[in-house]
Amino acid sequence: MKNVSFLKTILIGLGIISIAFLGCKKKSSDVSLDDKSGPSYQLSLWKTTDTPPGADQKVPDSLGGNGFEAIASSLGFTTYTNTEFDLKHSGDPRAVVGGHIRFTISRFPLSFRPFFYGQNSNFSENLQMTSLCYETLCSLNMEQEPSASLATHWKISPDNLIFTFRIDPNARFSSGLSVTSEDIVATFKLLMDETILSPSIQQIFSKFETPVALSKYIVQVKAKEFDCRAFKTFSNSLVVLSAKEISGLSGKEFLDKFQFNSPVGSGEYIVLAKDITKQQNYTLTRRDDYWAKDYPISKYAGNFDRISFFVTKDNPTLEYEKFKKGEVDKFWFTGNTTDKWIGDTTYPAIKNNWIKRDRVFTDGPVGSSGLFFNMRKPPFDDIRVRKAFFHLFDRASIISKLLFNEYVPIHSFYANTPYENVSNPEIEYNPELAATLLAEAGYTTKNNDGLLMKNGRPFRLELGIPKPLEKFLTPYQQTLRQAGIDLQIKFQDGNAITKNIAERNFNITWANYGGLDDPYPKTSIASELANKNDNNNITGFKNPYADELIKQYDITCSQKDKYAIIQKIDSVEASMVHCALAWTPKGIRVAYWDKFGIPEWVFSKTSQIGSHDLAIMSGWWYDKEKALAIEEAKKSNKVFEGNGKIREVYYWKNLKK
Template structure:
C-alpha cells in the first residue's frame, strides 16, 4: 500500500470513487460484447416512508422531480459484464497492515484503505469518466441553483445501512460535521469543507441541501462524488478525535456492497471484506455485473520478494509486478513453467488512467534544498537513461511534469537531463567546495550529507543515484524506516529528501499540493514546501472557471511555474496501467479496466469463473495440467503509446 496525497483523499479520492462507483461506461462499439444499460431508475417509492410527501422526496417524487428542477440520469450503462458470476474469492498481498481503517483523519492517506472504504461506504452520486456525466448513487436526483452555489439531493428511499436502518438527510449532515471536526487532525479535509461549504440542511427526510461559501466548479463534484456518507446514528455518539480512535480497526455500518469480515481478519496479518447479502442496491441495473466476489482478502507481506513468492506459491491470487527486471527476466514463460502452461496469467492492461507523479521530493523548508541551485544540481546528477536501461529494461518513461501524460502538463517543460559538469557548477555557486584530499563537498566546514528513507526491497534502485551523487561529492545515506513511520515523517515534513509516488488525477487539484497555505503546515500534500504568489492566484482562477479549456491553460501555467522551482528530481512511470500476474481463475469484461480506472476496478468488475478456478487449483498441485492462456495485453481503450 503506497501513501497517497490528499489529492487522493479528496481529488484523488475522487479518482478512487471513479474506480469503485464512478465507473466509466462501456458504450456499445460493435466489439461483440453486450453492454449493460440501467434503463429507468428503479422505483424508489417501494421503500419510501408513507408520511413523507412527494414534494419532500417521498412516493410520487419521480413524477414531479423535473418540474421541481431536479435531474437524474437513466442512460448510464454499467461497465459490468453480463457474463459475470457471483461467488468465489480474490486475494492479493499488500506491503503493510493499515495504520488505520479510517478514510479521513490523521494517517488516513493510504491507497488500499481508500479503496476498501469505497466498497463499504457510498457517495451521493457516481461519475462517468468517459462521458463526464453524473448518475445516481445514494441520491436518485440532484439540482443546482442558478448561481451554482446551492445543491439539492433527493436520497433514494430504498437506501439502507448494513444494520437495516434507512439512509436519510441526517446522515449527510452528520458526515459534514465529522469532516469539519478538528479532532480528526486532518487540516486539509477540515479546511476544504469549512472553507467551501455551509453546514447542509435537511429539507425533509429524503431532501438535503448544501450551500457553497465560494464559487468553485469542483464543489458539486467533490460533495456529490468524493464524499462518502456515514451513518448519523453512529457519528452522534462520538466526535473527530473519538472517531479516529474508535474506528481505527473497525467500521461503522456502511451502505455499500461489502463489509469487514471480522472472522477472517487478523490485525497485522490479514484484512478480509465479505460481500453483503442485504445490500440495498444489489439488484439495481447500474450495478449489474459488479461486486461479484464473496470475499476479498489483503494478506500482509512486507517485501516485494515475499509478495511475489506468495503469488507463485499459490497463496494469493493476484499480483502487480513492481520490478521491470523481474518482468523481463524472471517472470517469463521461459523461467516460470506455471506461466508457460497458462496456469498463471502474465498480462499488461492499458487505459486512460492518469499516470501520476513520482520522483525524489526535496524539502525546501530546510537546508540544503532551500537553495534552488542545489535542487537543480540534484536533478542533473540523476542518470535515468542508464537506470532505465540497466535495471528497468526500458519498461519506463521519465516524467517532466506534475501532470505527465495529461492535457494539463505544460507543453514546454524541459526534459530532465544528466549533466554532472553543470551540477558541479551549480553546487559551487551554492557555496559547496571540495578541498584537496577530501571525498565530500563541504560548506561552512560541514560535509554535504543527506539521508534517504528507504527499505531493502527498493534500495537497489537508488544505488546508482547514490553513486552518482558520491562522484560529485555528496554523501547519500540510506535509512531503512518502517513504512508507517516513513509516511508520518513525510506528512510531517520531517525529511530532507524522500522518494514519492502519487496516483494521477482525472481532474487536478493543484491547491492541495501547491498552494502556499500548505507549505509549512503538516499533514497535507505540499510536502516540498512550494509557495508562489502567482501559483496561488492561478489556483483561485482555476477553482472559479467553468470553462474546461481555460482550466487546462491555468494548470499548464501552474505546472510550468512549479517545475521551474525544481522541487522534484523527476522519476518515472510505466506506460501500462497494470502489469500483472494472476492465477488464471478469473473472468473480466473485455476492457479489463474502465476508461480511467485503476486496480480497484478489479475488485468490482472481475469475477471467479468456477470451472477455471477448479482447474487452476488443481494445476497448483498437478504441474502437467495446461490451461488456455489469458491475453498478454488488453488495450480496449486504445491507450498504448498515448
C-alpha cells in the same frame, strides 16, 4: 498509500480523489458459485435493524417520499439517466456472484477509517475499502460527470451556489438503518472538527456552509463562493456515515473509536471485525442484502463474495513467490520485479498456461514518483541545489540497466492526461552542470574526504527508504558521492517513512503519488498548506503565481481553459524543481491465475498503476469451472492450450465511442 514497495502508488494527501466505484450496485443472480451459507448471506453479522424497504410513508412526495419521481422535474430537479456507454462498461453480463480473490499488500493499514477521514487514512488501502464499503451522494460516470448513487435527483441553483439532493429512499446502511439527510449533516460536521487531523479535506469542505436537512430525504448545501467544481466536489467527496454512530463524536473521539475497526457504511462490502488479523491480513465480505443490488448500473459489478489481503512487508520477491505457488491470485509487476516479468517464464504454472500475463494501457493518469525535496529548510531551500540533485539523477541509465527499458521518464505531474504540459523541460543527467550549480550555491570547497563544504559543514544527508528501493537508489548515492555529497541511505518501514513525511521530518524522501482524472492542485501545492503537517504539500511548495492560477481554476468552467490552467501550473511545478521526477512503466503489467472471468477492457478507463486493483475487485468474477480445471491440472501437470505470451490490451486507447 505511502508504500514501501518500489513504484507502488501512495495516495497520501492527494486531496479529493474521484472514486469511480463509489456507489456500485449489485445484481440479482440465481447462479451463485457458493452455497448460501457463506458470510455474504449471514446478515446477522452486521445487521441490527430491520427497516422496511422503500420510502417512509409519512414523507410526502414533495419532500422526497413516494411519488417524488413523477414531480421531480416540475420542482426543478435533474433526473439522471445512465447512458448506454456507461451501462456497457459498468460490468460484463457473463459475471456471476461468488468465490474468493486473494491479494498481497506490502503494509497493514494504519487505520480502517474511510479514505481521508482523519489522520492515517489517506492511503490506497483506505481508498479500496472506501470504494467498496461506502457511498457518496453521486458517483462519477465514464466522462467524470456526476451520476446517481445515494442521491437519485439533484438541483443546482442558477448562481451555482446552492445544491439540493434527494436521497434514495431505498438506501440503507449495513446496520439496516435508512440513509437520511441527517447522516449527511452529521458527516459534514464531523469532518469539519479540527481534531480529526485532516487539514486537506477541511480545506475542501470549508468552502461550504453546514448542510441543512429539509426533510428526511431532501438535503441542501450552500457553497460560500462560486466554484465550477463545487457541486462535483461535495456530491462525490462526502463519504456518508451513519448519524446514529457518529453524532456527538469529536474528531479525536472518532479517531480513537475507529482505528482497527470500521464505521458503518452503505456500500456493498463490509470489513467484519472477525476478519481483521492485525499486521497480517484482512478480508472484505460482500453483503447479499446490499440495498441497491438490483440497480442496472452495476448489475454485473462487485461479484466476489470475499476479497482478502495478506501482508508481505518490504519483500516483492516473496510476494512474487507466493503468487507463483498459488497462495494469492494476482501479481502486479513493479520495478523490483521487472526482471521476472521479462525473464521468469519457465516455472510450471506459466509453462502450462495456468497463469496469464497482461499489459494493459488505460487513460488513467500516471501520477508522480521520485525524490521530493523539503524546501522549508537547507539545503533544498536553494533551487540551485534542487536542480543540481536532479541533474545528478541518471534516470536513463537506471531505466536501461535496471528496468530493462520497460519504463519511460516522467516530465510532468499530470502525465498521460490532457492536463500535461508537454513543453516541460526534460532534465537530463549532467554532472558538470550540477557542479556549477552547487558552486553557485556556496559549495566551493571539499574536505579531506572529498565532501563539499559550506559554512564549515560537509554536505551530508540522510534518505529513509524501504529495502526494495535500494538497488535503484544506490547508483544515485554513488553519483552524489562522486559529486562530493554523502547521501546516507537508511532502511525504514512504511510506517516510519509515512510518519516522517507527515511531520516534515526529512530533507529528501522518495514517494509515489497517484494522479487525478480531474486535478485538484490546491490540496498539493497551495501555499496555505506549506507549513502545516498531515497534508499532501510535503515539499513546502509556495508560489504566488500558482496560488493565483488555482483560484482561476476553481472558477473556470470551460474544460479547454481548465486544461490550459493546469498546464501552466504544471510548468510552475516543473520550474520550482520541488521533485526530481522518476519514471513510469509502459502499461499496467499484471499476472493472474486463470480462474477468473474478465471483461474485454480488463481495467476501467481511468485505472492507474497503483489503484488498478479496484477494477479487479469491482469488475472481475470467479469462474468455478476454470478454477476446478486448474486444480485438476496440477495433479497431472496438464498443459492448457495457449502460447503463454504477454497479452497487450489497448481497448481504451483504440475505443471509438
